[in-house]
Amino acid sequence: MEFANKTKAIMKKNIVISSVLLFAIICMSSVCNNANGTKSKQQISAMENQTNKNPYYSRTDTTKLNVSNVEWKKVLSEDMYYVAREKGTERAFTGKYWETDELGTYYCAVCGNRLFVSESKFASSCGWPSFFEAVRKDAVEYHQDKSFGMIRTEVTCGRCESHLGHIFDDGPPPTGKRFCMNSIVLDFEPKK
């Protein structure tokens, strides 16, 4: 009798342990799914840009584009158009990449031009994705910007001339520059 009770107790214990284990496995797999979900969302948004209604988007064609704002308006989302073509600025700490520290490449979200690599991105407290250098000299262009009573240097995409952000002299070594960019005009592709 005592033996039977002991067996029952052991069986109960085993059932409890298996339930806990099962619960842990379910929780872990749902965390993993979420992580994959976030990544694939980024990849999907990049894919959408490449294949959706934007015929100018290319990660291989480096030919300079000459597209009118009337045409860009048809192709870009309202928010992207506002920053890229009307020189708007997204609010600090709201963009999708200001905190990203994954390895990978940042492309122009308007035309697909390769702009920055994660190795030149640094943690800046400004609330926008910040880089100390562009991936190559002609990846971006510079223009004097006298708007809002300040003299700043605007950075535009070297291929489609979209507004990306501004460059400042308070960056870290080796360049001392800070490319202060808007997330919405960047497409990030994580390193495979």
Ligand SMILES: [Zn+2]
């Ligand atoms: Zn571009």
